[in-house]
Amino acid sequence: MKNPPAVSLPLKILSTGHALPPNRVDSSELDRRLGRRPGYVEKRSGIACRYHASADASQSELAAAALNDALRRADLDPASVDLLLYASAIAVQALPFSAAHVLRASRLPAGTAAFDINASCVSFIQALQVAGGLLNGGAYRRIAIVSADLASRGIDWADEESALIFGDGAACAIVERGDGSSGIIAGLLETYPEGIEYCEIRAGGTRRNPRAGIADSDFLFHMDGRRIFRQASALIEDFFRRLLARSALQLADLATVIPHQASHLSLEHMRRRLGVPNSALIDIYRERGNQVAASIPSALHAAFSSGRLIAGRPALLIGTAAGLTLSGLTFLP
Structure with missing residues (x-):
């Protein structure tokens, strides 16, 4: 590649953040829990450890922790974010939309625009494209995109094929239009x-x-x-x-x-x-x-x-x- 390709939508990643539940679940623990020989779960799943939230943990609070982490890492003022996009597969509840729950749990001020984007496991990619369009259309100046899923809440332990591979977590990216050198x-x-x-x-x-x-x-x-x-x-x-x-x-x-x-x-x-x-x-x-x-x-x-x-x-x-x-x-x- 002689020269960088042209960007169609200027966009700059200002900061990223993440959050994990405190409960780390090693594959060796699942071997014991499921009555399997040592090393079985890691060999079958390819995972050494994952994190599972407790039964009373909040998905929106985990999402907010990732958002707050991204704000802290770049020393960004929460009030400078004028749109929150929540990009996840599973909703906090059917109604109201999940972004409202995340907004309430976060450091962003009340009144911040917020909505959900759901394309299952690729929700974040679609949210990033939407953010690029909104930033370049002048509708918003700075957007926080947050994804959080508690996959452990839906695990069917009778189905090893899926039960062994899932972990919980949240992550965030804060973006703005930038100067056009990135996007x-x-x-x-x-x-x-x-x-x-x-x-x-x-x-x-x-x-x-x-x-x-x-x-x-x-x-x-x-x-x-x-x-x-x-x-x-x-x-x-x-x-x-x-x-x-x-x-x-x-x-x-x-x-x-x-x-x-x-x-x-x-x-x-x-x-x-x-x-x-x-x-x-x-x-x-x-x-x-x-x-x-x-x-x-x-x-x-x-x-x-x-x-x-x-x-x-x-x-x-x-x-x-x-x-x-x-x-x-x-x-x-």
Whole structure:
């Protein structure tokens, strides 16, 4: 790459932050809890540890902790944020919207604009695109994007395929328009609803409720891992190629690749099938597990805080999600 590609939406990441519940769950603990031989859970899941919130912990307070962490790291005035976007897969409750709960728990002043964006595990990518459009349209000056999911609340411990991979967490990015030297290059979003039932929690909306009919299992996470991995694997390579073409980039141009931390198999697919080198790949899965929508911004925070986002060098956010949805975004830090 001779010259940095042009950005379509100027945007500057001012700060990032994250938050974890205090309860660290090592895979060795799950071996004992599930009556498995030592090393079984880590070998099957690819995870050494993850964090699970207590039964009485608040999702909105965890989200607010990540937001407050981002404000503190850059010494930003909470009143300077004029929009809060809450980008997560699971709502705090059905009504009102989750961003209102996060706003109340945060240091942002009452009256701050706020709303939710939900594209399951890739919610943060879509929120970043929305933020870019709103900043460049002049509607807002500074936007906080927060993702938080308590995946442990929906674990079905009878289903090892999904039960072993999830962790809880929250992360935040605070962005403004900047001077145009950084920003979004291109984005791509596609949904293939023939896979809609492969990954779902059926309760929480109008489809399953006390009047329409509901069972306790409807509140738990259900995944057909083999089918969803097969569907996603068949689509992701061409999706990746078209996103790079839309961005006028080649794989070698990417200094940083930040994928959804879906599973150790998905990350290995990034390495082997897509050819992403370890030097570019941000992989926090072994110490966090799959944090649902919080995975991508948590990995972004790891890259931002460790200096692995390089000014003038393209970076990529990419992931698959329930729906089945594929999302990607290239940007200059």
